Amino acid sequence: MSLSIVIMAAGKGTRMKSAHPKVLHKIAGRPMLSHVISTTAGLSAQQQIVITGHGAEQVETTMRQAFSSLPLSFVRQEPQLGTGHAVQQAVPVLPNEGTTLILNGDTPLIEAATARALVEASGGDKLALLTIHLPDPTGYGRIVRDASGQKVLAIVEHKDATEAQRAITEVYTGVMAAPTAQLKHWLSKLTNQNAQGEYYLTDVVSLAQADGVAVVAAQPRDEVEVLGVNSPLQLAELERRHQRAQAARLMEQGVRLADPARFDVRGTLQCGQDVDIDVNCVFEGTVTVGDRVQIGANCVIRNATIGAGVVIQPFTHIDGDTLGATVGEGSIIGPFARLRPGAQLGPEVHIGNFVEVKNSTLGRGAKANHLAYLGDATVGERVNYGAGSITANYDGANKHRTVIGNDVQVGSNCVLVAPITVGDGATIGGGSTLGKDAPAGQLTVARAKQVSLAGWQRPEKIKR
Template identity: 40%
Template sequence: MAVALIILAAGKGTRMMSDVPKVLHEVAGGSLLVHAMRSGSNLEPERTVVVAGHGAEAVGAATLAYDEDAIVVVQQDQLGTAHAVKQAKDALADFSGDVIILYGDTPFIQSETLDSMLTAGATADVVVLGFQAADPGRYGRLMMDGDALERIIEFKDATDEERMINLCNSGVISAKADVIFDLLDAVSDDNAAGEYYLTDIIGIARAKGLSATVVRCEEAETMGINSRADLAAAEAAFQVRARKDAMANGVSLHAPDTVYFSHDTYIGSDTVVEPNVVFAVGVTVENNATIRAFSHLEGCHVSRGSVVGPYARLRPGTELAENVKVGNFVEIKNAVIEAGAKVNHLSYIGDAHVGERSNIGAGTITCNYDGVSKHRTTIGADVFVGSNTMLVAPVTLGDESMTATGTIVTKNVPEGDMAVGRARQENKPGFARRMLQKFKSNTASAAKEP
């Protein structure tokens, strides 16, 4: 069946105390808006329409960065949720399938829940997502008659008796496109807030003889973000779920509460993650890898059997082939490390290609930046790079070549050659002892002066 998403993302988010539009604040490395778009992406929507308002330019840019086929419309005046949804009417003028209305500040709706709403829509004209609230607070209440939803009443318009109901409205609604927009045309602003409530379409639908029902979900799915405290709570909730999911999928976490995931982190089974590891955006780790303690990974790919850390940093563009070892206090950026290669200690490898089975000695640095441009270093297979080697890019080390410890490499090293580029050592007999005695004498003389 054809599905379209309408995502409401026009709010300013005053309680966030920020110039950033509310939906662009982040949880697990992704904006709230991206989380909302991901919620519906598994439905393979034919169209996604994002209704922007405050910070529309930034919201639109973020929308298209995630989905270049999405449609962005602008709600110029903030006149309520029904008015916001109506802004999508032209974008869906020739669409006749199911429409699901989501919210850019409600990031955790599960795709399985949305599937259930579509299934319920086969026998009901309008489907609302509801939840049993531990503390109903100021949520809108769902007024039921058996399995039929009669109307939704906003908290500010509810009586004391109606406020005792704990089946609450998430705001998520689905219906056929023509049904949604026909009902919206009948919504008025005759209420305590003087706004056009999307929730009014339920009462209007029932008055027209249409059916409405409720699909229930866990309250945690409906968490809305309105403040920094909400944002922190959402981050914590995401991490708890991500850790459980990782372990359920065969990942060993030595200290789960100290490991942090991004919204798009993928880790294969039988991988071991030690304490205090951060997976930033864009990380894939294959099966049977080991990520040791206090490592930070971002925008990288780690193949099976590789070991990273402890205290390693993998930056964007890093590709580790199978059985690579990256050790303590190593930083790698925009580099490919081929199978079996080792970068074990205190090294920086940036804008580089390291061949199979090569060994990068401690303290090696690829000097990739000349102050204006970045340059690449190419290291062949079975190369031994001695400790404290400076590789001044652009430079190439051929297969089975070698650099002596402390060498500064400024030109290519042919296959099988050894590069030595350091000052010749000279020992001066007795010089150290004489200098030390002189320093002591000068210090003693200075101390006697008045």
């Protein structure tokens, strides 16, 4: 049975009070619409159609870049005349067979299992609605059932509901699955005779009833799956609920979080055994953490692999970006350290406070403990890189590489002007600026002769 997926993402989101399209506001570091598309990507649909409207070009460009490998297409709803009118825009590209699943781009946390169960409930010949009981159903369409409570008769929008109907706590979540051919027929019969003067998708329920098509309901595992976002407050509340669920999942696997309420995963985080994470840590992209890792407070880690037994001190920033970053087992990083894209640290490396490493490899036991910069460098084993030293890797137009051999001692406040090679066992005297290779096993010093001038006086400030 063929499956088509339609995602409604045309709304302006007036209550967001933002120039950005509502569906591009982020949950866990990704646009809400991206979450929905990612979830449905595993349903093996023949096509995914996104209905855009407000900020259409921005939405379409963003999604095309993020999902270039998916069978994603776009139709526009201009002007926006209701949910029924939105889905009508997809009719010309829908087939005449199979099932159509309709989702909302501002309801980002629906699970694939829930969507799949709804499609199965439709079975290709029934109208299936995703419903849920809410303690406060304000704003949602109410599910009206027959006297037995088994048969769904209609969905009544909140603004059109009577007082008795508003007392109903079972609501429609905005998600449905229907036989495609019949859905197209029902959409052609929608009218805007209601309080809002809009074309309601929910009116297909009564049209299905009139055609003798069974209307069934299914429920999600958790209400967080169907909570939509219409304001910054709702966005923040949903973010926190999502992060709390992420924290619970990790703690069930044995990760120890100092405070699950102060923890954010904005991507994928995989942790080994006996991992400790302090407060206010943020994980972005794809992060893998080995056994016995300790991560201090206020760290940000993105697209990185952290080896077993690593200690990451507070306020460390690791950003692998597209190149990735690796920290070898037993290393100690921070506090206030920064690892940039391409940082590849071997085992037992020490990177201390206010040290920056970019596109560089460090061998086993190398140390840069204070106020240093290593950019575009290959650093050998057991190197001691002094405080205040830098690799001058940029000549104003091109980047050049510094190669430092094993067992090198680099004194404080040195400048290694790349391209340059420092041989194994070399020692660089403090304060040196090197523009030529330093031989292995020798002391190399390159600094001005110290001079003291007798009788010299500081200039005095001119009084005006």
